[in-house]
């Protein structure tokens with residue numbers, strides 16, 4: 001696939017669990033390196049007059065079996081060029097820890113991290129929070145996400161926040177989807193997935209989100225993290 005000014009990528013193995021016994025193919029590493037190099041140089045939103053400055057933030061390497069899709073980097077992530085490096089990231093790392101991950105280093109070693117748009121969109125005009133990326137920005141950035149989904153070919157996709165949910169499980173309310181795993185066709189997956197990728201939606205860990213003020217929603221998150229514990233083990237068993 002080649003997007004407008006976008007990456008060239010190698011064919012994926014969708015619709016099945018594809019073990020990669022121990023090693024990551026050199027062609028896969030080369031393809032991913034090429035995409036990441038082009039992604040770092042992307043200025044599409046600046047050219048389109050949507051951003052004053054481009055600074056793509058993402059992290060990951062070939063062989064990772066879990067791919068996380070957030071909304072967009074914030075100012076801290078922009079400063080340090082690392083996804084989920086701020087307060088929301090600290091909360092996300094606590095969620096991973098409760099799902100059995102050993103700490104932030106282990107999370108970053110096992111999880112490819114990107115987002116619906118990968119440049120900091122800036123603050124809201126009233127300074128009450130970060131601006132939600134526009135539909136045009138999401139559309140312009142979608143080639144990069146598409147490319148990562150094909151080349152990384154993750155077994156498990158973690159969708160963080162409503163913008164990511166709207167891409168992977170469109171038309172569903174958070175209350176309907178958090179706590180279970182889903183197929184890309186939107187069917188619930190109980191037990192061990194028979195196909196990959198499996199989707200696992202999580203609410204956004206940002207303090208701006210009030211969704212977790214409801215105790216019932218906290219219980220849904222607990223179920224989601226228990227599912228993450230199971231699915232992370234399963235994802236690892238599919239190769240890498």
Ligand code: SF4
Pocket residue numbers: 039042043044045046051054055056117118119137140141142
């Ligand atoms: S948000 Fe995405 S498409 Fe827009 S400039 Fe940044 S990397 Fe490019």
